[in-house]
Amino acid sequence: MTDVLVKLKDIRRTFRMGEISVHVLRGISLEIERGAYIALTGSSGSGKTTLMNLLGCLDRPTSGEYWLDGLEVSRMSSDARAMIRNKKIGFVFQNFNLLPRTTALEQVMMPLAYTATGLSERNAKKRAVELLKMVGLGERMDHRPSQLSGGQQQRVAIARALINQPPILFADEPTGNLDSRTTAEILEMFDRLNRTEGITIILVTHDPTVAGHARRNIRLRDGMVESDTIREGPPPTLPSHGEPAPDPERQVA
Amino acid sequence: MTIRKTLSTAIRALRRNVTRSALTVLGIVIGIAAVIAMMEIGKGSSGSIAKTIASMGANNLLIFPGTAATGGVSFGGGSSLTLTAEDCDAILRECSSIASAAPLVRARPQLIYQDKNWVPTFVYGSTPAYLTVRDWSQLADGDIFTDADVRNASRVCVVGQTLVRELFGGVNPVGKEIRVKNVAFTVVGVLSPKGANAFGMDQDDILLAPWTTIKYRVSGNSGSTTSTSNSSTSTSSANSADSTFPGAAAVFPAQSSTQAADAPMPVRFANVDQVIMSATSGDQIKSAIREVTSLLRERHRLQKGEPDDFSIRDMTESANALASTTNMMTNLLLAVALISLVVGGVGIMNIMLVSVTERTREIGLRMAVGARSRDILRQFLTEATLLCLIGGLLGLALGRGSALMVQKFLRWPIESSVEAIIASIVVSAVVGIVFGFYPAWKASRLDPIEALRYE
Ligand SMILES: Nc1ncnc2c1ncn2[C@@H]1O[C@H](COP(=O)(O)OP(=O)(O)OP(=O)(O)O)[C@@H](O)[C@H]1O
């Protein structure tokens, strides 16, 4: 059964810089089924972040169609896209992007302020506490970013991304600022979310070990899909970073 | 985004940087404090002026004999002998907008009691109605002299508080005898305290006696030495009248017969210096002036085109001038205070702009997790307005505090005003909205991608 969550049809993105126009994405077509675990790789400047911004409904393609969960979002108004971001999408950033001088609990609850059908304050708090416990920060709910390590900060950010139970989670180099040990912790969390909660995860990375955790690897080059491979067999055992198992890979299309 | 969420988000954001919030709000605090203090002090002083005007008799009118003409030869007020006590009676009888009226004769003699002497500011001869006109009927002690005393030119008088203090050394003077230019007067009453008038004159420095007594027994004795204000008494007619009045019984019959005779120009030996009247109410003053003018013109047989041989002065006029000066000062200071509020508002705008720049990443993040641009606009607008409202409340407290200090230590009158309090709250909210709008609008127009990337 293939339940398609994301469908891109010939997506192009061109930036105009005065006289010249920069073609960053040059015709990308993709289908991502619900529950997928995808690593987006490619050399620097290949357009990964640009694509993620489009997928995350922060940006609109110059041309092409983007279907998310059965809705064509590329023609939506900015308010409608804000609602999609709030309800259907979770973001995890390389630099965590936590609010300064704000407790972990408040950080996690923050997106709920923009949810139309809001939960009661008590239920919202209950859910935030559950999420913080799930990411292993049950003891750190009143801590501010300055009182948390990088890994802990990223876990707060993950909890925040999940507060509205989105079907899909975007992470642009989520482990780029973390050491290998913390990277392993964060990846373990992604694996678990994907496996047990069925959340679709798309992460951008330069690190082959990180990419190795995903079941599908999409490689960009000059704004086009260079390769799209599905890894078969079990995920690498953790913590096994450093020396990725040479799993047999199969070309898709 | 509900109002409660918006408010709690704004409060949280303001609490994140308490020092800055406090400094931002300082301009508004000072502005509102200045406005409130100005309003309370200004209202207090105009209130005290209003009280002074009332004590002078806000509804009072004065009639002076003589023309008020400015052209041609003018002999000045009181130079003609046209105003009589009968005029006063007629006014009371026929003018419906006059509540009460009393004739007034002035003198400035020296008073002697035992070994002390004193020249009071006011020595007035009148009728008991004078106190009704002045709204001064409540005596501190004793009684006012009677109409019979006026008819008989009795040697009785009532005295003001200052006289009691200066001449009698604080001892109750009722029943005591004082000499007014060699005429012995019995004090029958003591007036209640009245305070200073709008020109700073002590209204309690007064001796009040029947006008007949003052005119024929005090002023008449030596007309040449009385003060200039009493010029009428130095005329021959007054002197001749004096000699014909050993007792007062003849005064009124003679006058009424004069009136009845309707002679072309009767001898007005009963002329008085002024007639003081009170209108039935403040807004009746205009019609009172009209009524009295036409009545007096008729009684004085003035032809059409002939100028009035009397002038009517409205007591409130000069007092109002004083009040308007105070009002102008208050308004001027209020304008300065309002300008400081605007400066405070510009300060808010400045800091909010800095805050928006500084929180660009936060704005980007909020947009990424689902904030619409109107949510961002509302959030920053709420922050600015909340900040200004808090500043307004603090300013209110500070302004009231300093007004109370001024009252306590400088003894200036103050008067709190609900309107000023409501207005200052509204003004601070408006300042917040007006000066917070531009930064908030700027924040709402940020592009989330750029904002997230902002270093
Ligand atoms: N707003 C923009 N205006 C103009 N050019 C842009 C803009 N955003 C991105 N680009 C260009 O698009 C290209 C791709 O950028 P993008 O950030 O998507 O690369 P990336 O694959 O994420 O690289 P990295 O791995 O270094 O993060 C770059 O050459 C960049 O200069």
Ligand SMILES: [Mg+2]
């Ligand atoms: Mg990138």
